[in-house]
Amino acid sequence: MTERRELLAAATAQLRAAGVASPEHDAAELLAHVLGTSRSHLALVDVVTPSTAEEYAGLVDRRARREPLQHLTGVAWFRHVELAVGPGVFVPRPETELLAGWAIERAAEGSVVVDLCTGSGAIAKAVKDEVPGAEVHAVELDESAYAWAERNLAGTGVDLRQGDFATAFDDLAGTVDVITCNPPYVPLEAWESVAPEARDHDPHLALFSGADGLDAIRVLEHRAGVLLRPGGVVGFEHADVQGESAPAVFAGSGRWVDVRDHRDLAGRPRHTTARLAR
Template sequence: MIRPRELVSGAAARLRESGVASPEHDAAELLAHVLGTTRSRLPLVDDVSDAAAGEYDVLVARRAAREPLQHLTGVAWFRHVELAVGPGVFVPRPETELLAGWAIEHAGPGSVVVDLCTGSGAVAKAVADEVPGARVHAVELDEPAYAWAERNLAGTGVDLRQGDFATAFDDLLGTVDVVTCNPPYIPLEAWESVAPEARDHDPHLALFSGADGLDAIRVLAHRAARLLRPGGLLGFEHADVQGESAPAVLTATGRWVDVRDHHDLAGRARFTTARLAR
């Protein structure tokens, strides 16, 4: 039998040496997962059996090899909802909760909300959860990611479809109140700078978008303009280095007003919002 504190301390050291960004958090989260408890309740655990310690050691080794924490636990939390995640779907990041929060703030009962490139369904599920009565639609092209979204959005009332966001929802043209999107936005030349957790495990369709990372955003600017009613709102995430170039894509079309960029909690440029001109 081994004390949890000793296990977590040793695991955190291994993860730190492997370059994991949050070694203490991840080490504790993995042990809580193995023990079927929560991180906050680990101090209440007296000892860990040899069998559990062996299972934990395997998971720590996989995390040290930079397999995403959420793939190991099978769960990602996003605002107030739980998401099932694993190989084949982009793991939602905490920064994207800000985009979802913006959408929730601007949607209301009866609002028509469309989430393009929905991935795991995180934003769509959060909006459906926090805005009762909103009519939420979502689309995902990639088949494995769509399967995860289907699982996560079951029973939520979200209208989930499989297809290309560039052509989706012809039946909603000109009627949508809010469009959200977390598109691919990493330049192809930035391959080496992407964290192994994303580069080696997230679908590349969800990551990379042409030479400058803006190809999908250009398509989004056109499609959202067709989906939204006059005065409708668009919000989309982008890379922290695209705080000027991403809004400029909208401005250049002449179809958008109130184009504004927003920072995340670390002060980095994170998402752009705009209103379709009337």
């Protein structure tokens, strides 16, 4: 038998040495996972059996090699919903919850909401969860990511389709009230600066978007103009260095009003919103 505190201390030190950003949190989450409990209940555990300690050590080793925590536990929480995640799908980030919250505040009973580049289905599932009367649609191109979205959105009432967001939802043209999108936005030249958890484990289709990182946002600007009703709104995430260049894509087209950029909880530019001119 090994003491819980001893296990946690060793795992935390290993993860810190490996450059993991939140070693205490991740060490505790992994231990709670192998014990089948929650992090808040770990204090009730005094000792850990050898077999459990061995399983735990294996997961800590993988996390130290920078496998995403959520791939190891198989679960990611996003606002009030639980998502199944793993290899082949972008792990939703806490920053994106702000974009989802913006959409939820603007959706109402009967609103038509479209989530482009849905990935795991995180935003679409959160909107449907918090605004159950909304008509929610989502699209994903990548086959692996689509399979995860299909799993996460099963039974929710969200209309999920597989396809390219540049051409999706012709049947909804001119009728959509709210569009959300977490597009790829990393410049190809920024490869080395991307955290290993994302660079080595998230699908590249969800990360990289041309030389300046704005290619998908330019496509979004055009597609949102087709899908939204006059006065409808669009919100999309971008990199923190794109606080001026991303909104400029919309402001420069002449089709949009109320183009605004928004900061995340760390004060960094994170998402842009705009309204289609009437």
